[in-house]
Amino acid sequence: MKLICNEKHRQKLETFFARYQELDIILVEQGIEYAGLHYTFTLNNLKSVESDLNEMLERYLIGYLAEKIYRINYQDIVYIEGFSKEVYLNTQTCQYLCHYKLYELEQLLDKYSFIRINRSIIVNINYIEYMLPELNSRYTLYMQNGIMLVLTRSYLKKFKERLEIR
Numbered sequence: 001m002k003l004i005c006n007e008k009h010r011q012k013l014e015t016f017f018a019r020y021q022e023l024d025i026i027l028v029e030q031g032i033e034y035a036g037l038h039y040t041f042t043l044n045n046l047k048s049v050e051s052d053l054n055e056m057l058e059r060y061l062i063g064y065l066a067e068k069i070y071r072i073n074y075q076d077i078v079y080i081e082g083f084s085k086e087v088y089l090n091t092q093t094c095q096y097l098c099h100y101k102l103y104e105l106e107q108l109l110d111k112y113s114f115i116r117i118n119r120s121i122i123v124n125i126n127y128i129e130y131m132l133p134e135l136n137s138r139y140t141l142y143m144q145n146g147i148m149l150v151l152t153r154s155y156l157k158k159f160k161e162r163l164e165i166r
Contacts, residue, residue: 005029063096117151
């Protein structure tokens with residue numbers, strides 16, 4: 001985050017916006033000229049700005065890969081897989097370690113395009129290419145990146161309701 005503001009307000013605003021430093025946004029106080037793409041705010045609408053920033057902040061997860069820290073946008077996640085006590089965010093090209101627990105991610109992402117398909121996997125339904133029924137009320141989901149995932153019967157009812165499948 002980049003903050004462009006009146007110098008007499010800087011300290012207060014830097015404290016107010018401290019938790020949003022990782023966002024890719026430029027905040028410009030009204031009355032200050034800035035030529036690029038930005039979000040203009042006034043001291044009177046800080047609560048509204050905070051609400052917008054919180055929504056933006058919620059759309060990213062932090063992932064770790066080779067000692068580097070990455071912001072991963074929800075829409076880039078194909079599926080999330082839990083192994084033992086570790087959780088991995090899988091995109092089209094990479095796998096990132098995540099410090100959330102699988103059930104926490106399930107709750108966080110439920111309002112977006114994610115649904116649990118078995119005990120260890122949450123899938124982004126936007127990346128499902130097609131699905132085939134298997135034995136015992138199970139399905140194989142074929143993802144756009146070529147990965148095959150198993151939808152177990154314990155999660156089938158909720159999955160069908162979410163995708164409006166009969």
